Amino acid sequence: MTAFILVPGMFTDTHVWRETAARLTAEGDEVHAVALTGTGGPRPATADTIDLETHIADVLAVIDSVGGGRPIVLVGHDYGIHPVLGAADRRAERVGRIVYLDSGLPQDGVPALAALPDQALREELAERAGTDGAHGELPAPGRDAWQRWGSTEGVPDAALDRLTASAAPQPLRTLLQPLRLTGAAASLPVTGVLCNAGGSSIEMVQRGVDFGEPTLQVFTGPRVTFFELPTGHWPMLSLPAELAEVLRRAAAGEGHHLVAPDAAQPPxxxxxxxxxxxxxxxxxxxxxxxxxxxxxxxxxxxxxxxxxxxxxxxxxxxxxxxxxxxxxxxxxxxxxxxxxxxxxxxxxxxxxxxxxxxxxxxxxxxxxxxxxxxxxxxxxxxxxxxxxxxxxxxxxxxxxxxxxxxxxxxxxxxxxxxxxxxxxxxxxxxxxxxxxxxxxxxxxxxxxxxxxxxxxxxxxxxxxxxxxxxxxxxxxxxxxxxxxxxxxxxxxxxxxxxxxxxxx
Structure with missing residues (x-):
């Protein structure tokens, strides 16, 4: 059986994984939902002490707590993929697979700020960082504002209420500190889980590969797979059972493989x-x-x-x-x-x-x-x-x-x-x-x-x-x-x- 380590996105705590985790454990898998410092875990007196390295340390602590006999699958949703990749880079020998759950594609030296969907907010936060050194927090969304961060299609009203009630402000330094990667985890197996209601799809990624997008070429390898879910940005709330099944299949190496461009043919x-x-x-x-x-x-x-x-x-x-x-x-x-x-x-x-x-x-x-x-x-x-x-x-x-x-x-x-x-x-x-x-x-x-x-x-x-x-x-x-x-x-x-x- 597999040890799944589930890392939430911005503003969210471990409760978002509750139903998906229950379905995984019912099949005998070991599940750890990571409580990130300041959002789902301990909250220091000031958010200015929390940065991306803090969240990477949170994930590392969970990896180190897992017994050595089980393969570890690291799942990063949204912002959570940044601390996942940072931790995998330092414990590559312990990680069996990384799952990008409706997330961006972080690169070495690039902060999570670059993946925020709102350009105006990106510019505002970058300006704040330049003037006050990135002090403070980004307020958590109200119930009607989650769409700014991703499609809420399929999320039941009660689940959206819980998401809002448990949401916490995001420390700004977690978004502004660049992710540092040595490349140690670059060869690990990878699965991307795309949520169609937000507009992403395997076909779209394949077209990007065919187009020659350099950041996508690495995803054409034999150890990379993809799944789609017909829902919005929070599948753990909208399709928890389906997400659990996809994660189990990902752990087994299943999924769709992209086709690498034919070097003899133009894109x-x-x-x-x-x-x-x-x-x-x-x-x-x-x-x-x-x-x-x-x-x-x-x-x-x-x-x-x-x-x-x-x-x-x-x-x-x-x-x-x-x-x-x-x-x-x-x-x-x-x-x-x-x-x-x-x-x-x-x-x-x-x-x-x-x-x-x-x-x-x-x-x-x-x-x-x-x-x-x-x-x-x-x-x-x-x-x-x-x-x-x-x-x-x-x-x-x-x-x-x-x-x-x-x-x-x-x-x-x-x-x-x-x-x-x-x-x-x-x-x-x-x-x-x-x-x-x-x-x-x-x-x-x-x-x-x-x-x-x-x-x-x-x-x-x-x-x-x-x-x-x-x-x-x-x-x-x-x-x-x-x-x-x-x-x-x-x-x-x-x-x-x-x-x-x-x-x-």
């Missing part, structure tokens, strides 16, 4: 565009590229806006990805100026910066004498869809059409809070007669598909001029992965719709 986003397009050269100015048609006189322009967030270190940058260059050359081949740009959407907090970059590109493009500045279309892709909101809310007269392919049209909880300005589902009621063309894929990730449906419902209520192009058998970012006639037809139909609104 999905760098594969060829699904259409043969003219080899039209680009003109590059700053962060903007123009693909000019072989046509006389000022021509309309279509500006293609990539999705994200995309790492600032990604190479090639998005405007050189085959889907973007393919769309731009397709547009130029049909008589309009195709425009691509790199914008600064590297984090969910960067939507305002990306919006500034789009505005700068539009100013540059409209001032070009080869462009008809009164006939412009914007075409957004994927996570760039949130950037539609500004243009729906106050469409200028020269904007003849807005298009979006497999777009995100409301913020996704899994990515963290986004500035309320960037909500197309709200902005569409101000769009008036502005034509909107949406390309919807049938094999979309559920959390993204839900935002599209919400947008379409809102557009019907307000009477917005929305046209939907359905691609039933296509996936997100289908232009380089679904090389079918259905997909090719959809791209042509989308382009034709946009060009019609530009009267080309």
């Amino acid at each position: 999905a986003h760098l594969r060829p565009f699904l259409l043969d397009v003219p080899d039209i050269p680009r003109e590059r100015t700053g962060h903007t590229d123009l693909y000019l048609p072989a046509a006389e006189g000022p021509r309309p322009a279509v500006v293609f806006v990539h999705g994200g967030p995309v790492s600032a270190e990604a190479r090639p940058t998005p405007r050189d990805w085959p889907a973007l260059t393919g769309y731009a050359r397709l547009a130029a081949g049909q008589g309009v100026v195709g425009v691509t740009l790199d914008h600064r959407l590297h984090d969910v907090a960067d939507y305002p910066l990306a919006a500034e970059d789009i505005a700068a590109t539009l100013e540059l493009v409209r001032a070009d004498p080869r462009v008809d500045g009164q006939r412009i279309a914007l075409w957004f892709l994927s996570g760039g869809g949130l950037l539609m909101a500004d243009w729906l809310r106050r469409p200028p007269s020269w904007l003849r059409c807005v298009a979006a392919s497999y777009p995100v049209l409301a913020p996704l909880p899994v990515l963290g809070p986004v500035d309320a300005r960037f909500r197309p589902v709200d902005a569409v009621q101000k769009a008036g007669a502005l034509p909107v063309v949406i390309t919807r894929v049938g094999r979309e990730r559920p959390e993204i598909a839900a935002t599209v449906e919400e947008f379409l419902t809102a557009s019907r209520v307000c009477g917005a001029a929305v046209e939907v192009i359905d691609v039933p058998n296509a996936h997100h970012a289908f232009e380089t992965i679904d090389l079918t006639q259905e997909s090719r037809d959809a791209v042509h139909r989308g382009m034709r719709a946009v060009l019609d609104h530009l009267a080309v």
